[in-house]
Amino acid sequence: MAFAYLSTITLEEAVGRLRQALDHCGGEPRKEAVPVTESLGRVTAEPLYARISAPHYHACAMDGIALQASVTFGATSTTPVTVQPDEYVVVDTGDPLPNGCDAVVMIEDVVFPEGFDANDLGGCPITLYAASAPWGNVRQIGEDICAGEMLLTSGVEITPAAMGAMLAAGIAEVSVAARPRIGIIPTGDEVVPPCSDPKPGDVMEFNSTIFSGMVRSWGGEPVTYPITPDDPEAVRCALLKAVAECDAVLLNAGSSAGRDDYSAHVVAEAGELLFHGVAIKPGKPAMAGMVDGVPVIGVPGYPVSGIVVVESLLKPVIECLLGAGLDGGASVEAVLARPCTSSLKHHEYVRVRLGAVEGKFVATPLSRGAGVVTSFVKADGIMEIPQNSEGFEAGERARVRLLRPLAHIERSLVVIGSHDPLVDEVAQIMHAKWPQLSVASTHVGSMGAIVAAKRHENHCGGIHLLDEATGEYNTSYLERHFPQGGVRQVECVYRQQGLMVAPGNPLGIASLADMARKGMRYVNRQKGSGTRILSDYLCKREGVDPALIYGYDHEEFTHTAVAALVESGSADAGMGIYSAAKIYGLGFVPVCEEQYDLLIPDYAWDTPMVQALLEVLQGEEFRARIEAMGGYRVESPGTVRRHYEARRQI
Amino acid sequence: MAFAYLSTITLEEAVGRLRQALDHCGGEPRKEAVPVTESLGRVTAEPLYARISAPHYHACAMDGIALQASVTFGATSTTPVTVQPDEYVVVDTGDPLPNGCDAVVMIEDVVFPEGFDANDLGGCPITLYAASAPWGNVRQIGEDICAGEMLLTSGVEITPAAMGAMLAAGIAEVSVAARPRIGIIPTGDEVVPPCSDPKPGDVMEFNSTIFSGMVRSWGGEPVTYPITPDDPEAVRCALLKAVAECDAVLLNAGSSAGRDDYSAHVVAEAGELLFHGVAIKPGKPAMAGMVDGVPVIGVPGYPVSGIVVVESLLKPVIECLLGAGLDGGASVEAVLARPCTSSLKHHEYVRVRLGAVEGKFVATPLSRGAGVVTSFVKADGIMEIPQNSEGFEAGERARVRLLRPLAHIERSLVVIGSHDPLVDEVAQIMHAKWPQLSVASTHVGSMGAIVAAKRHENHCGGIHLLDEATGEYNTSYLERHFPQGGVRQVECVYRQQGLMVAPGNPLGIASLADMARKGMRYVNRQKGSGTRILSDYLCKREGVDPALIYGYDHEEFTHTAVAALVESGSADAGMGIYSAAKIYGLGFVPVCEEQYDLLIPDYAWDTPMVQALLEVLQGEEFRARIEAMGGYRVESPGTVRRHYEARRQI
Secondary structure, eight states: OOOOOSOOBOHHHHHHHHHHHHHHTOOOOOEEEEEGGGOTTOBBSSOEEOSSOBSSSOEEOSSEEEEOGGGGTTOOSSSOEEEOGGGOEEEOTTOBOOTTOOEEEEGGGOBOOTTOOGGGTTSSOEEESSOOOTTTTEEOTTSSBOTTOEEEOSSOBOOHHHHHHHHHTTOOEEEEEOOOEEEEEEBOTTEEOOOSSOOTTOEEOOHHHHHHHHHHHTTOEEEEOOOBOSOHHHHHHHHHHHHHHOSEEEEEOOSSTTHHHHHHHHHHHHSEEEEEOBSEESOTTOEEEEETTEEEEEEOSSHHHHHHHIIIIIHHHHHHHHTSOOOOOOEEEEEESSOEEOOTTSEEEEEEEEEEETTEEEEEEOOOOTTOTHHHHHOSEEEEEOTTOOEEOTTOEEEEEESSOHHHHHTEEEEEEOOOTHHHHHHHHHHHHOTTOEEEEEEOHHHHHHHHHHTTOOSBEEEOOBOTTTOOBSHHHHHHHOTTOOEEEEEEEEEEEEEEESTTOTTOOOSHHHHTSTTOOEEEEOTTSHHHHHHHHHHHHHTOOGGGSTTTTOEESSHHHHHHHHHHTSOSEEEEEHHHHHHTTOEEEEEEEEEEEEEEEHHHHTSHHHHHHHHHHHSHHHHHHHHHHOSEEOSSTTSEEEEEOOOOOO | OOOOOSOOBOHHHHHHHHHHHHHHTOOOOOEEEEEGGGOTTOBBSSOEEOSSOBSSSOEEOSSEEEEOGGGGTTOOSSSOEEEOGGGOEEEOTTOBOOTTOOEEEEGGGOBOOTTOOGGGTTSSOEEESSOOOTTTTEEOTTSSBOTTOEEEOSSOBOOHHHHHHHHHTTOOEEEEEOOOEEEEEEBOTTEEOOOSSOOTTOEEOOHHHHHHHHHHHTTOEEEEOOOBOSOHHHHHHHHHHHHHHOSEEEEEOOSSTTHHHHHHHHHHHHSEEEEEOBSEESOTTOEEEEETTEEEEEEOSSHHHHHHHIIIIIHHHHHHHHTSOOOOOOEEEEEESSOEEOOTTSEEEEEEEEEEETTEEEEEEOOOOTTOTHHHHHOSEEEEEOTTOOEEOTTOEEEEEESSOHHHHHTEEEEEEOOOTHHHHHHHHHHHHOTTOEEEEEEOHHHHHHHHHHTTOOSBEEEOOBOTTTOOBSHHHHHHHOTTOOEEEEEEEEEEEEEEESTTOTTOOOSGGGGGSTTOOEEEEOTTSHHHHHHHHHHHHHTOOGGGSTTTTOEESSHHHHHHHHHHTSOSEEEEEHHHHHHTTOEEEEEEEEEEEEEEEHHHHTSHHHHHHHHHHHSHHHHHHHHHHOSEEOSSTTSEEEEEOOOOOO
């Protein structure tokens, strides 16, 4: 079925139409009364006025004596005043100020006559060497809250302190906006509930779980309906039921194109279609309408598109239903680590990883695939590229909306370099020991580590660069790329590289030369990775023309991705490390043991993250994990092989 | 009872001792397994590895045909390639890639022979004008997630996207840190449950509600125990019960000094006292110990001290119990609107209001009273003044830790000037109409409005400054204080000022002159307020020496605070507006009708907040509310009386 959008409008226009439609249908939040003690995080539905003052009585603020300040007037260090027992009352902190008194003198300022002490207080005259100000050391009625004062406006989220203030002001129950009920209808013939052994072609339905979580985090109550097949009548029935039960409805299409048309037609027939097609990427097929006064939003099937659409269109609807502005998200300015181009036609949302390196934020764009849900797991922020912009060059500054607390980003070790699963194990050990530290790793190969360090964009990166001339690893590359020095080469591990093949190696693959045979399919790593350099080197050594190897241009970014493809049978071999082959139970034809070092620039050396990294590498737990993974050998991980000291430029 | 601290240590030292004690007692988070669909916001207890890849099969990414890319090799716009029906398979998006195929050609790129169309697909040869790359338009196995990859380390909060990624990776159940159970024991003979009609001397127990909310917001589970009387044995029993049932315990002393000693002794006897006394303000009497491996924290009774201690000491404990770093809170640099001095002895926490004015953040310190819980309701942030610092001068820059999202602060109307309850009503109307906007008001009197505008620290402020010479309001003050112009004088209301007296005016007070009589007690407003200027003027006119009026130096900052004191009987009269007298049911001796304008600096005029303010003032709802409050008269609120245009400085 062909794919037709009625029109494509801007996001602002789309949100405006939804808001207007809601206004026309009443727009007031539903209210409910809840006990103050259970109101945390709820949104006030009405302005709240104090019923009583706090303190509700004049309270003594010190242990000591209460009196009328006027009896102390004139007292100084040279002209003390004596106060008789009938002129003062003994009080403790929190006591009501006795009648006729308007000040408290703290016990430390009371001087007793010869032969008397604090135990005689109340029964002896006392001497004061300073005058009291009226209302001194008294917490007056209303010092905190005056009866009748507005404590909170409507539309405000209730904090722990606000709960305390309400109780102090004599308020036991508060009128809050009812949690908006958001119906979620997953649709699609191929869509199945999540499981651990799906069949090929099954699309697991996890979008409703993601959307439910988003709805909950905004103070709504998600209601997920059963998966509805791709049949307009079934969708119509599900929609009408949800509209009757909820304040807003998400209609989540399957991932197949053409599907969205159903939703739009069903909505147009059951109510009014507001728009179909929004100039955002991902998320263009988004649609919305009103059915019986309830907003219905059509959400594309790919999870990443879905998240962007739910954030862009449902969040403003929930704000209307709550009568409150939700956290708009802080943002920072960041330097782009890589160019990021965009079409003029869309407002684009790009997930980025953020790192705080040398006092600036560095943004690395993540996968833009609409199906790559992990890009939202790894993302620290969202960079928006406006419509009519072609995007950003590397080094340009862009604003990034934060998805994580800034403090977490500031304490994140930025690893950019060669992939190895051991980086994840290091992250685990580090985070378990120092929960405030975390690791953000990006796999761009060994040369990528060098480029990032030159641009001051990472804290460290794995490198395993073989110098064909000397057979030595890394040293000559670092000498060449850092003629002015300023980096350290830190020992990490030795690891086994080889050809990953089907279990038992049924095709008898012994070397790269075998891959040039007719019918053989290779899967390669990306240019600039140490493993690709190794493949290229082996081709040269074995005299194989890479152009003859089918799939030599089929590039993957990680050892595990290569292993997964070999395991699936879509490639017969790929170069990779033993530990990746082991995870997938593959056959392994060893090629060499290589030296996997870490490049650590001087500017990052003294950060707590790098110091923690070194401690992890030197520890017992790292050795134990490495051994369990297999294919590694360690000598003195975490020690400096060589410091390329910074030289002043001449 | 005298107050004795065992010693006073720094906060870092205190937290260090608690962490170390926890480490000694095991330190591993308790774990529990929960379904992924119910794991939102929980913290992972173990690293999570993908069970299956996602996609778990090679999925067609387009509607079209699947084939082996090699059959298309060589196809160009001038040398098309024809593909026979047995060489391709018709596919839809999401279909598994058929056996033997390694690429998908989208339907739009397929050319049909004369007389055939898309309906014949599968039964006719087709022509292609471009070669396919192997794996083109295919979502390969593991494109998103590779089986065996680490998805999340332990100690990470689970987001909606992470829930989706787990389900996609075949994970249905996740091991998370159990919510730490935090016992809260309120103590004190004078402490009573919250109610709306407390007796004098009753201290309402709302701290446990505040602390419960804090615990919940950090992912813990609060357990509040009954109020325990001031008896060491009763406290000991309550503590032992809580220690047996919880992971950590808060022992909340009553507000009376000396009380804390009980707690410290009880803890020292039942287990080990780690410290008693921390060099922080507020919060100095804080105490902690370990009883049966469970940390016990002694929290002072005043709510503000309590909040600071729970944040400073319990939060790190919960981080240990969860194995995760909690949101450390973003911070901004702000300019101090007023000086803020501090003792060298303490690390001080000062609540501040923040406003974004002219591209900078302005911090106004709020009440530092330990009992003023509303200071935490109004606060936008916490400014820390380190030990050994004497504080900050006005105009100095300081770091402020945020308590609210920055976006909210950036969209807040900063009102600094004369107090009137109508400001709260304006805030309510504005926030209800534009939930993203809010109002932050500080009451510093009319002259305070002028000072703030001169320093570019507010967006507007109420002024009612009487020129004794002309009888005119505001104009001459603005001419004098803004000789270079740059401000607008905007009409707001006319309001009734007078003497607020006891109901029925039993003392027959007719004028300020009566207040100089023996035994009469006055309550005044602070210097710089328009109402104080009015009082001073009336004294002069009536020939009364203010020094003869008892309480003339007793200064309050708001009309309601003055009304509350008259109502309580602790003053016989105070100057204020009719609406405040009405709230408290007081008698009212009218003195004059005054003109209450708004001063709006040019730099703030075009902000959305000020434009919204003007719209509110001009609206019907404002008139209705003002009328209901009583004592006001409106003509054309929200119109400019006079624009003092900016002149270039010569």
